[in-house]
Amino acid sequence: MITKEQILNVLKDVYDPEIGRSIVDLNMVDNINIEGNIVTIDIKLTIKGCPLQNSIKEDVINKVKALEGVKDVVVNMGAMTEEERQKLANSMNQGKVPLFEKTRVIAVGSGKGGVGKSTVSANLAVALGRLGYKVGLIDADVLGFSIPRLLGIVGERPYALDENTILPIEKYGIKVISMGNFADEDTPLIWRGPLLGGVLEQFMNDVYWGNLDYMIIDLPPGTGDVPLTIMQKIPEQKFLLVTTPQASASHVAGRIAYMAQKVNIDLIGIAENMSYFECPDCHKKYNIFGEGETEKLAKELNTDVLVKIPIEIKIREKSDIGLPVAFINDPEATYYMELAKKVSEKVKPIR
Numbered sequence: 001m002i003t004k005e006q007i008l009n010v011l012k013d014v015y016d017p018e019i020g021r022s023i024v025d026l027n028m029v030d031n032i033n034i035e036g037n038i039v040t041i042d043i044k045l046t047i048k049g050c051p052l053q054n055s056i057k058e059d060v061i062n063k064v065k066a067l068e069g070v071k072d073v074v075v076n077m078g079a080m081t082e083e084e085r086q087k088l089a090n091s092m093n094q095g096k097v098p099l100f101e102k103t104r105v106i107a108v109g110s111g112k113g114g115v116g117k118s119t120v121s122a123n124l125a126v127a128l129g130r131l132g133y134k135v136g137l138i139d140a141d142v143l144g145f146s147i148p149r150l151l152g153i154v155g156e157r158p159y160a161l162d163e164n165t166i167l168p169i170e171k172y173g174i175k176v177i178s179m180g181n182f183a184d185e186d187t188p189l190i191w192r193g194p195l196l197g198g199v200l201e202q203f204m205n206d207v208y209w210g211n212l213d214y215m216i217i218d219l220p221p222g223t224g225d226v227p228l229t230i231m232q233k234i235p236e237q238k239f240l241l242v243t244t245p246q247a248s249a250s251h252v253a254g255r256i257a258y259m260a261q262k263v264n265i266d267l268i269g270i271a272e273n274m275s276y277f278e279c280p281d282c283h284k285k286y287n288i289f290g291e292g293e294t295e296k297l298a299k300e301l302n303t304d305v306l307v308k309i310p311i312e313i314k315i316r317e318k319s320d321i322g323l324p325v326a327f328i329n330d331p332e333a334t335y336y337m338e339l340a341k342k343v344s345e346k347v348k349p350i351r
Helices: 003-010 054-064 082-094 118-129 149-153 193-205 225-233 248-264 292-300 313-320 331-347
Strands: 031-034 038-045 072-079 104-109 134-140 161-164 165-167 169-171 174-178 214-218 240-241 264-273 305-308
Touching: 003 031, 003 038, 003 054, 031 149, 054 248, 082 161, 082 165, 118 134, 118 149, 118 161, 118 174, 118 214, 118 240, 118 313, 134 149, 134 193, 149 174, 149 193, 165 292, 174 240, 193 225, 193 331, 225 248, 240 248, 240 292, 240 305, 248 264, 248 292, 264 292, 264 331, 305 331
Parallel strands: 038 072, 104 214, 104 240, 134 174, 134 214, 240 264, 264 305
Antiparallel strands: 031 038, 161 165, 169 174
8 A cells, every 4th residue: 555654755855946945845745645546646836837837746746656556646736825935934044044154156247348247157157057066146237137138037037935035046057036037128227326235135135045056146347336245245255257358358357356355355267258259261260359468467366367268159149049058068168167167176165
């Protein structure tokens, strides 16, 4: 005879993809009915119409069907009541560790906009995920957000269990939060510093990130209030500088690197974007934005140039359709995989 205890035991290996915990631990298994060799299970989702419900349902069926004596499994998907959601949120918040206590935080910054910082941030996060790490990505460029477009999550909204518990969006194996998922892409946000700080506070404290190895923070360009606030708020974070070979870009980039050093944040290296263009027909390299300036800057800052990412049409094309090249096995992914490997070697995860 199949028992409810056997079924609950195998269901402990079924995880809610958004929260990252067992559906048994989350009290999502509402009822189990056994009639001969047919098992009927009622599952209560955190929200009705959860986009990941098919994944949970499939996992439940596969796990229970693997039990000896089970011929068929029927799964009914329901939703938690408001009271049950609040109880779940309270239990999750009790288990929260202090801000990124066990997570390596890497802030990605640039001296000015337009150098491809967000593209590097998104692809670095995805590449770290492909290396097997648990990764989160905060789009801290609240007024100039572009992460939703780069990851293909424009229009997707995070779900809040309660006013203090927001579940991040999951895409390409990483967890993401951006102001672009709360506001329309083409609507300008005209906010002053204190409001921006409040949003970032929520992103860091009210989002349920779970256990992460790395948190990538895509900073706004320049040395304004937001980058400085983030650098001062999160202890033990590291800094990755993104620039182009152009002299004007590298000199401006030096300012934010020096700011990071002044608040005792280690600079782990420089990612040179738009490094060169290689003609697809003759394979001749053209240094459109010059060369050598990034090496000079690295020497001044006593750091390394970790990667040189060329101007590649495919990187731009895939970014425009929300598919980071780091996620696919094309040659263009190698630049970001190389960067991810070097970052993980320099900043090893806390185990």
